[in-house]
Amino acid sequence: KNEVEQSPQNLTAQEGEFITINCSYSVGISALHWLQQHPGGGIVSLFMLSSGKKKHGRLIATINIQEKHSSLHITASHPRDSAVYICAVRSDSNYQLIWGAGTKLIIKP
Amino acid sequence: ETGVTQTPRHLVMGMTNKKSLKCEQHLGHNAMYWYKQSAKKPLELMFVYSLEERVENNSVPSRFSPECPNSSHLFLHLHTLQPEDSALYLCASSQGRGVNSPLHFGNGTRLTVT
Numbered sequence: 001k002n003e004v005e006q007s008p009q010n011l012t013a014q015e016g017e018f019i020t021i022n023c024s025y026s027v028g029i030s031a032l033h034w035l036q037q038h039p040g041g042g043i044v045s046l047f048m049l050s051s052g053k054k055k056h057g058r059l060i061a062t063i064n065i066q067e068k069h070s071s072l073h074i075t076a077s078h079p080r081d082s083a084v085y086i087c088a089v090r091s092d093s094n095y096q097l098i099w100g101a102g103t104k105l106i107i108k109p
Numbered sequence: 110e111t112g113v114t115q116t117p118r119h120l121v122m123g124m125t126n127k128k129s130l131k132c133e134q135h136l137g138h139n140a141m142y143w144y145k146q147s148a149k150k151p152l153e154l155m156f157v158y159s160l161e162e163r164v165e166n167n168s169v170p171s172r173f174s175p176e177c178p179n180s181s182h183l184f185l186h187l188h189t190l191q192p193e194d195s196a197l198y199l200c201a202s203s204q205g206r207g208v209n210s211p212l213h214f215g216n217g218t219r220l221t222v223t
Contacts, residue, residue, distance in 0.1 A: 002151065009149070033211075041118075041197055041217035048211060086152075095207070099151035 003027050006087050006100040014108055019074040021103045023087030026068065030092040034061050034072050037084040037102065046072070046085075077107045112136045115200050115215035122190065123223055130185040130218045132200030138213070140206050141183040143175060146197040146217070158183060159206060190222045 004025045013019055023032070034046045047054050047061040049070065054061050058077075063070040074081055087100040113134045122128050134141065143155040157165035158177040172194075174186040183200055197219050201212040 004151070031209075041199070041219065043199065043201075043212075043214040045211050045213075048209075088152075097154070097212075101149055101151045 002101065003098050004087055004089055004100040006085075006103050008103060009101070010104045010106075012106045012108065013077055015078055017077050017107075019077050019081070019105065019107075021072045021085050021087075021105070023070045023072070023100055024068060025070075025087075025089045025098070027089065027098065028092040029065075029068075029089040030095070031090045032063055032070050033088045033090070033097075034070070035086045035088065037086060039083070043086065074105075079107045079109050082106050113200060113202055113213050113215035115198075115218050117218060118216065119219045119221075121221045121223060122187070124190060124192070126190075127186070127188040129187065130198055130200075130220075132183040132185075132215055134181055134183075134200075134202040134213070136202055136204075136213060138202035138204045139180055140203045140210070141177060141180075142201040142203075142212065143183065143185050144199040144201065146199055148196075152199070155185075157206070187220075190220075192222050195220055195222045 007022045031048050031050045033048050035043050037043045049063045058075045060073040084102040084104050086102045088097050116131045140159045142157050145153045154167050155169045156175045161177050172189050176184040197217045199217045200215045203210040203212050
C-alpha cells in the first residue's frame with residue numbers, strides 16, 4: 001500500500017461541475033503539495049499546505065492534519081482543467097517527497 | 110517557458126544504443142533532480158544533485174548514469190536500456206532542498222526503448 005493514496009484514479013465530468021479529488025496519507029508530514037500535469041508532461045505546483053485551506057481562482061485545497069486527508073476542489077470546471085492532479089507529501093522525518101499516483105481528470109464540454 | 114528545459118522531448122532507442130537526456134534550468138537554483146514517471150505509478154526519484162554534488166541515488170540501475178557539470182545543467186546518460194525503462198523522465202530544480210523549496214519541473218522526455 002502506498003503511503004499516499006489518491007481517489008478517484010480517473011474522473012470524467014461535464015463542464016461546470018464541482019470537482020473533488022482526495023488524497024490520504026499515512027505518514028507524518030510537514031507539508032502537502034498539489035500539482036497539475038498537463039498532457040504535454042510538464043508539472044506545475046498549485047498549492048503547498050500545512051494546515052487549513054488555500055484558494056486560488058477556481059481551485060481550493062483543504063487539509064485535515066488529524067485525519068491525514070486533503071482535498072482539491074475545482075469550481076465551475078472547464079475543459080482546460082483536464083489534466084492529471086498529483087498529491088505529494090513531505091515527510092517530517094526525512095523531508096523526502098512522497099508522491100501519489102495521480103488522478104486523471106477529463107472535463108467534457 | 111517553464112524555466113526548466115528538457116531535450117529531446119521524445120526519444121526512441123534500441124536496447125544497444127547509447128543516448129543522453131539533457132536538462133537546463135534558468136532559475137538560478139542550486140539543486141537538480143531526475144524523476145521517472147511510469148504509467149499510473151507515482152513519480153520515482155532517481156537522482157538528486159545539490160551544489161553539483163550527487164546527494165541521492167535511489168538504487169537506480171547502472172545503465173542510468175547522471176552527470177551535473179554545473180548548477181544549470183544536468184544530464185542522464187543511457188546505455189543498454191531495457192523495454193521496462195520506457196517512461197517519461199522528468200527533470201526538476203529547486204533553490205535548496207528544504208520544506209519550503211518548491212520543485213520546478215521541465216516538460217519531460219518521453220523515452221521508448223524498443
